[in-house]
Amino acid sequence: MKYKYKVGCSIENLKGVRDFIRTSLKNHGISDLEVSEMVLAMDEMCSNLMIHAHDCNPNEIFELHILVDKDDPVVFEIIDEGTAFDINQFKEPTMDNIIHEKRKGGLGIRLVKSIMDSVEYEQQRNKCICRLAKKVNFN
Amino acid sequence: MVQIKRLQEDGVDIITPIGEIDASSSIELDLTIAKSVGEGFTKILVDCSALEYISSAGLGVFMSYIDEFKDKNLKMVLFAMSEKVANTFEILGLYELLTITKDKVEAKKLVQ
Numbered sequence: 001m002k003y004k005y006k007v008g009c010s011i012e013n014l015k016g017v018r019d020f021i022r023t024s025l026k027n028h029g030i031s032d033l034e035v036s037e038m039v040l041a042m043d044e045m046c047s048n049l050m051i052h053a054h055d056c057n058p059n060e061i062f063e064l065h066i067l068v069d070k071d072d073p074v075v076f077e078i079i080d081e082g083t084a085f086d087i088n089q090f091k092e093p094t095m096d097n098i099i100h101e102k103r104k105g106g107l108g109i110r111l112v113k114s115i116m117d118s119v120e121y122e123q124q125r126n127k128c129i130c131r132l133a134k135k136v137n138f139n
Numbered sequence: 140m141v142q143i144k145r146l147q148e149d150g151v152d153i154i155t156p157i158g159e160i161d162a163s164s165s166i167e168l169d170l171t172i173a174k175s176v177g178e179g180f181t182k183i184l185v186d187c188s189a190l191e192y193i194s195s196a197g198l199g200v201f202m203s204y205i206d207e208f209k210d211k212n213l214k215m216v217l218f219a220m221s222e223k224v225a226n227t228f229e230i231l232g233l234y235e236l237l238t239i240t241k242d243k244v245e246a247k248k249l250v251q
Binding site for chain 1: 140159161162163192194195196198199202205206222223226227230231232236
C-alpha cells in the first residue's frame with residue numbers, strides 16, 4: 001500500500017502530518033508503540049525541513065509518501081524541491097552540550113537516528129527524495 | 140494543540156499539559172514553566188497524564204531548565220506519563236537527566 005500526503009511548510013501543519021501517518025498505519029497490524037515511534041521520527045524530519053529549508057513558508061509544499069507492505073520494512077519518502085539537509089552529515093551535539101548550551105536542535109536528529117534503521121537521500125533533477133526505513137513486527 | 144492548566148497544592152505548583160506538544164506548541168510549555176519560576180515557586184510538578192504526545196521541541200524545553208533549576212535549587216518532577224510518552228523520554232536517556240516518577244504521591248514526596 002502507498003499513502004500520499006501534501007503539506008505546506010507551516011509548523012501548524014505538523015498535527016496533520018502525525019494524523020496522516022497514524023491513519024495510514026492503523027490497519028496494518030503494527031503495534032501502537034512502533035507506530036508512535038515512527039510518527040515521532042517523521043514529525044522531527046518534517047519540522048526540520050519546514051523550519052530550516054523553507055523558513056516555515058506555508059506556500060512551499062513537500063510530499064510525504066508511506067509504503068507499507070506486510071513483512072517489509074515501512075518506508076517513508078519525503079519529496080521536496082531544492083537541496084537536502086542531510087542529517088547523516090550532521091554531527092549531533094552531546095547531551096551535555098544540549099543541556100549546558102541549550103542547543104535544542106540536536107535532539108530531534110538523535111531521535112530520528114535512534115528510531116529509524118536507515119536514512120538515505122537521492123537527488124533527482126530538481127527533486128530531493130529523503131527515504132527513511134524501519135523494520136517492524138506485523139501481527 | 141496543547142492546553143496547559145496550573146494548580147497550586149501545598150506550596151507546590153502543578154502544571155498539567157493537555158494534548159500534544161510539538162514544534163508549534165512547545166512555547167506554551169516554556170512560558171508556563173517560566174511563569175511558575177517567575178512567581179517564585181521552587182517546587183514544580185508536571186502532571187503528564189493528559190499529555191498525548193511530545194516531540195523534541197518539548198523535551199528541549201525541559202532540558203533547557205536543568206541548569207537553572209540546579210543553580211537556584213528548584214525542584215521539578217514529571218509524573219504519570221503514558222507508555223508512548225515515557226518511551227520518547229527513554230529513547231534519549233532522559234530518565235537519567237530529569238526526575239520522572241509514576242504518580243503524584245511519589246512526585247510530591249520527591250520535591251518535599
